[in-house]
Structure formats: C-alpha cells, structure tokens
Amino acid sequence: MSAKKVKPVKYTPEPTSSKSTFILGGIAVVVIAVLVIGGVLWQANRSKARNEGYGTVQNAAVQVELQDDGVVLLGLPDAATTIDLFEDPLCPYCAELEHKHGQELAQAIDAGDVAVRYHMLAFLDQLSASGDYSTRAVAAGQCVAQAGDATAFSAFHGALLSPENQPAERGDSDLTNAELAQMARDAGASDEAAQCVADGARVEQAAVDAEAGRQALAAAGASGTPAVVHNGTVIDALGNDNWVAELG
Amino acid sequence: MWIPLLSLIARLGLAAVWLISGWIKFVDPSQTVVAVRAYQLLPEVLVRPVAAGLPILELVLGLLLLIGLAVRAAAVVGAAALLTLIGVIASVWARGLSIDCGCFGGGGAADVDGWDYAGEIARDLGFLALAAWLTVFPRSPLALGPGSRARLSARTQPAMAE
Numbered sequence: 142m143s144a145k146k147v148k149p150v151k152y153t154p155e156p157t158s159s160k161s162t163f164i165l166g167g168i169a170v171v172v173i174a175v176l177v178i179g180g181v182l183w184q185a186n187r188s189k190a191r192n193e194g195y196g197t198v199q200n201a202a203v204q205v206e207l208q209d210d211g212v213v214l215l216g217l218p219d220a221a222t223t224i225d226l227f228e229d230p231l232c233p234y235c236a237e238l239e240h241k242h243g244q245e246l247a248q249a250i251d252a253g254d255v256a257v258r259y260h261m262l263a264f265l266d267q268l269s270a271s272g273d274y275s276t277r278a279v280a281a282g283q284c285v286a287q288a289g290d291a292t293a294f295s296a297f298h299g300a301l302l303s304p305e306n307q308p309a310e311r312g313d314s315d316l317t318n319a320e321l322a323q324m325a326r327d328a329g330a331s332d333e334a335a336q337c338v339a340d341g342a343r344v345e346q347a348a349v350d351a352e353a354g355r356q357a358l359a360a361a362g363a364s365g366t367p368a369v370v371h372n373g374t375v376i377d378a379l380g381n382d383n384w385v386a387e388l389g
Numbered sequence: 390m391w392i393p394l395l396s397l398i399a400r401l402g403l404a405a406v407w408l409i410s411g412w413i414k415f416v417d418p419s420q421t422v423v424a425v426r427a428y429q430l431l432p433e434v435l436v437r438p439v440a441a442g443l444p445i446l447e448l449v450l451g452l453l454l455l456i457g458l459a460v461r462a463a464a465v466v467g468a469a470a471l472l473t474l475i476g477v478i479a480s481v482w483a484r485g486l487s488i489d490c491g492c493f494g495g496g497g498a499a500d501v502d503g504w505d506y507a508g509e510i511a512r513d514l515g516f517l518a519l520a521a522w523l524t525v526f527p528r529s530p531l532a533l534g535p536g537s538r539a540r541l542s543a544r545t546q547p548a549m550a551e
Contacts, residue, residue: 162533162535163535165533166458166533166534166535169456169458169533170458173449173452173453173458176448176449176452177445177449180415180445180448181441181442181445184415184418184441184444184445185441187418188418188419188422188437188440188441233423233426233427233497233498234419234420234423234497237419237422237423238419241419268498304426304433304436305433309426309427309429309498310427310497310498311486311487311488311498312429379419
C-alpha cells in the first residue's frame with residue numbers, strides 16, 4: 142500500500158550534449174583522421190626502399206678493385222664523384238641504410254654518377270655469436286672483390302646486409318665461412334672466390350684492414366657506422382632522404 | 390570531486406607518455422625498425438609494418454587523451470597495448486636476449502640485465518594503472534568528448550557501482 146521507496150539516484154545526468162559539442166568533437170575526429178592518414182603516408186614514403194626494384198649493380202662496365210687497407214672501390218672508371226662508406230657487416234643500422242638507399246646507390250653507380258669506396262669494419266666482432274663474424278664477413282667481401290667481378294661484389298654486399306641474412310647482435314648464432322661461401326656463390330662469385338671465403342683465406346688480413354678502417358672512420362669524424370663521407374664531410378645518410386641525389 | 394581531478398591528471402599524464410614515446414619513434418623510422426627487429430618475435434615481413442604502425446597508434450592515443458575524446462576507448466586500447474608490450478619485454482627477458490626495449494627511442498642490442506627489464510615492466514605497470522583508472526573513471530574536466538567530460542563544480546559524479 143505504501144509506495145515503494147524510491148532509491149535516491151546519485152547519478153546526475155550530464156547536460157544534454159549541445160550542437161557545439163558535436164561540432165567540436167566532429168572537427169577533432171576529422172583532424173585526427175587527417176593526421177593519421179597523413180602520418181601513415183609520410184611514414185611509408187620515408188621508410189620505403191628508394192628505387193625499389195632496381196636491385197644491385199648490373200652495368201658490366203662497372204669495375205671493382207681491392208685497394209690498400211682492404212678498401213673496395215666500386216664504380217665506373219670515370220665516375221663523377223666518389224664517396225667513402227663505412228660499414229660493419231653486423232651493424233643493424235647499416236642494414237637499414239642498405240635497405241633504404243642500396244638500390245638507389247646501385248643505380249647511381251651504374252650510371253657513373255658515383256663510385257663507392259667500401260670500408261668494411263669489424264668492431265662488432267665481440268657482439269657476434271662466433272666472436273669473429275664481422276672479420277670473417279669482411280674477409281669474404283675481400284675474396285669476392287679480389288676476383289674482380291663488380292656485379293658479384295655488389296650482390297654479395299647486398300646479401301650480407303639483408304635482414305634475412307644478417308645475424309643479430311648478441312644472437313645465438315651467425316654464419317659460418319661455408320655459409321658465407323654459399324652466399325658468395327649465390328651472388329655470382331667465382332668458385333675461386335667462394336673457395337677463398339670457405340677457407341677463410343683473407344681473415345687475418347681482414348682483421349688488420351678492419352682496424353685501419355676503424356681509424357679512418359674516427360679520423361673522418363664520424364661517430365659510428367654506417368657513415369658516408371663525401372669530400373671530407375660526414376653525410377647524414379639515415380636522416381636525409383635525398384643524400385644520394387644531392388651528391389652532385 | 391577528487392575523482393575527476395585524478396582522472397584529469399591520469400589522462401594528461403598518459404597522453405604525455407604516448408605522445409612522447411610515439412613522437413620519438415615516429416621521427417626515427419630506421420631506429421624503430423631496428424628496435425622492433427631486435428625483439429626477434431616477428432617474421433621479417435611484419436617488422437616494417439609494425440615499426441611504422443606502432444608510433445602512429447601511440448600518437449593517436451595520446452591525441453585522444455589530450456583533448457579528452459573517447460577517453461574510455463583510448464584507455465582500453467592503451468591498456469591492451471601496454472599489456473602486449475609488458476608481455477614482449479617479459480619474453481625478451483625470459484629468452485635471455487640483451488636488448489634496449491626501444492620504449493622511448495633507442496633499440497637494438499644493448500648491455501642490459503634483469504634489473505633493466507624489471508624496471509621497464511614496473512614502469513609499464515604504472516602506465517597500465519593510469520589506463521585502468523581512466524577505463525573506470527573516464528570523465529574529467531577540460532575534455533572535449535560528450536561522454537568524457539566532467540565539470541569541476543559538479544556536486545555528484547557518475548559512479549560506476551552504486
């Protein structure tokens with residue numbers, strides 16, 4: 142008979158949303174959507190491999206030469222300019238540089254716009270599972286370069302730094318000389334060059350050369366790998382998307 | 390009275406976390422790729438998409454929380470992301486890898502030990518607590534979204550369980 146006691150409701154309804162609320166909310170949603178789409182596109186464009194699809198060096202006129210201190214010069218004899226590229230085969234940022242600019246650089250080499258002096262270093266040896274992976278990979282690169290086949294060297298260099306092949310720093314395993322030799326064969330290196338890799342024939346020399354390269358890197362004023370030096374200036378190769386085109 | 394204030398602090402705090410960590414990753418895509426790859430969890434084909442998507446997700450969550458739009462949804466998604474990241478760091482620790490988590494930039498192999506991982510997980514648990522609070526009490530002052538707004542002067546607040 143007595144009316145059911147109505148429970149006091151603590152909930153205070155929000156004032157009914159006004160038109161301005163929805164307009165503001167709508168504008169915010171649109172702004173965020175635009176930022177997201179723009180960000181995704183910009184990001185995709187920035188991290189995309191430049192000149193995707195070109196591959197490694199293919200111009201048969203390009204020459205490769207193993208120079209003093211294990212420096213490998215790759216380019217047409219009359220290339221317009223020369224850069225010095227410092228890399229450790231185990232360095233993940235070097236793999237990123239190769240991914241982003243490797244094909245662009247290969248085309249510039251084929252076109253004679255640039256020649257590259259590869260300084261392969263081995264300061265990351267102690268982070269490899271075998272303790273000397275970097276040195277052995279540098280030695281393998283020298284074996285391939287020594288044979289004088291520029292396209293094979295370019296392909297081998299690209300394979301060394303591809304994420305599929307590159308061992309992880311502090312990883313459980315890396316590549317044996319036999320595996321490096323197979324990679325060299327796959328890159329088109331001669332049997333002689335592959336044998337040189339498998340035997341580790343240049344490992345001792347590579348250790349000396351890598352140390353010389355490390356000192357050259359320090360002398361150039363770069364703080365680590367990868368480093369690109371052009372006309373005595375260190376180029377921001379991972380920050381400036383257009384560095385290859387701007388070599389001039 | 391104090392719940393919306395705490396929600397405001399949690400909202401802006403978590404917004405700052407997402408915006409800072411997202412921005413640092415966003416402006417250095419190469420570093421983010423190296424950081425993601427170092428976890429050795431994803432197949433190579435997924436490394437780049439995740440490295441590109443994660444900073445965007447973090448930035449969107451940060452922006453939503455900053456302006457106070459869809460706060461509960463942003464808190465729930467953020468909590469899920471944090472749980473994933475905690476699991477991923479625990480997995481790295483369990484597998485005995487030695488990497489920089491790349492949480493706020495950095496990444497790749499690094500000289501770290503269990504204390505570093507424990508610290509990172511503890512920090513993420515703190516962020517997770519903020520997200521959990523916002524999931525339960527999403528309303529705070531200075532918010533744009535209709536369902537996310539609370540007025541400082543309100544006498545009573547919508548309580549979850551009453």
